Amino acid sequence: MENNELLLNSESMDLNMSKTKSDESERNKRKSIRKKIILAILFFLVVVSIINMYSTCIYNGNSYFSNPIRNHISFLSVSVLAFIICANINYMTYNNSKFNGLLLLGTVGAFSLMLFGSKFLPKYIPVINGTTGWIRFGSFGLQPSEFLKLPFIIIIAHLLSKCEEKKRENFSIIFYVIPIFTIFAIFIHFQNDLGTLVHYLVILCFMLFFTRIDMKIIVFSICSVFAIFFGLLYYIYSKGEQNLDSYKLKRISVFMNGLLKNEYGDGIGYQIGQSILAFGNGGFLGKGYANGTQKYSYLPEIRTDFILATVGEEFGFVGIFVILILFLLLFNLAKNTAMDTNNYFGKYLAIGISGFVITQMIINLYVVIGILPVLGVPMPILSYGGTSIFTIFLSLGILTNMNFNN
DSSP states (O other), X not given: OHHHHXXXXXXXXXXXXXXXXXXXXHHHHHHHHXXXXXXXXXXXXXXXXXXHHHHTTEETTEEOOOHHHHHHHHHHHHHHHHHHHHHTSOGGGGOOHHHHHHHHHHHHHHHHHHHHHHHHOTTTSOXXXXXXXXXXXXXXXXXXXXXXXXXXXXXXXXXXHXXXXXXXXXXXXXXXXXXXXXXXXXXXXXXXXXXXXXXXXXXXXXXXXXXXXXXXXXXXXXXXXHHHHHHHHHHHHHHOGGGOOOHHHHHHHHXXXXXXXXXXXXXXXXXXXXXXXXXXXXXXXXXXXXXXXXXXXXXXXXXXXXXXXXXXXXXXXXXXXXXXXXXXXXXXXXXXXXXXXXXXXXXXXXXXXXXXXXXXHHHHHHHHTTSSOOOOOOOTTTSSOHHHXXXXXXXXXXXXXXXXXX
């Protein structure tokens, strides 16, 4: 009898071990496929980014291998190298209290440098479009607030993992992480960079959505934010552009006027009007590669925040649709990575990175088609700008590593 029981127990253990090995094998297979798809998407987006940036340097049929395209290729090359390095560093290295403390200390130091440097070193930290977010060394520029989005995500993911370990719920979670956001928000506010501040807030809300916070609180908070947001928009619109002193408020007023009346004018709203015109010119299939006309100085910042207008004009709705599908697929891969992660830090880190990329894409898209006011948020990978591209590739390198070490 005892021998039979031992035999049954042994068979049961063998079945469980076999099932565990099978599940682990299936999980590793999923991770391998995800990793390959992420690499394929990035490769495609890099190619599109280069040929699209090159198109902005083609005038009247003549091509110019000018500084923008050379710099853009350099940005991408350095970023790809950073991606490879991050992809080979175990992401759990970042889940360390001392490391996160150093990240926060470095963040405060970088923001303090910007704050005091703008007053005492205006040559190197100039005011650009009313914002003091850049460090300039000749033609080289660095935007710390853009780069620090990744440390922000890492720190918040570390804190949220602590919340999971301590079984914190609802407002206890919010009060635990809000001091970190407040530090970032205060410094960015002093830089007068509303768009970046909004993006930090969106990333935080995205990460909090997946915590233990009760859904009723989340729904109530979202409804309250939307009510306040639209209330402020209506108030600014009712005041009228002429009665507003702040450039940013005037820009919001013009945005509302364009959204409600389709009137953009030749002043602050000119940029949005030209961007919408580019999409209209592109139609369904576009005017063809390098045949766009908005790059002839009609649309300011076409290589940076409004690069998507070039895609819309030359490749039409189909081109925009393909780009959006790729980003949504990238988001889905990041979400699945979070679901497959066997620790809370990895879960929130993957969620933060996915939220960072997809919300930046959505904000930029909504700006260029006139659904949001101009916020100065670049299109991931496609827009010209070394700091943004570098940060995106660092983040996706970490995400790729998570499909090695989960």
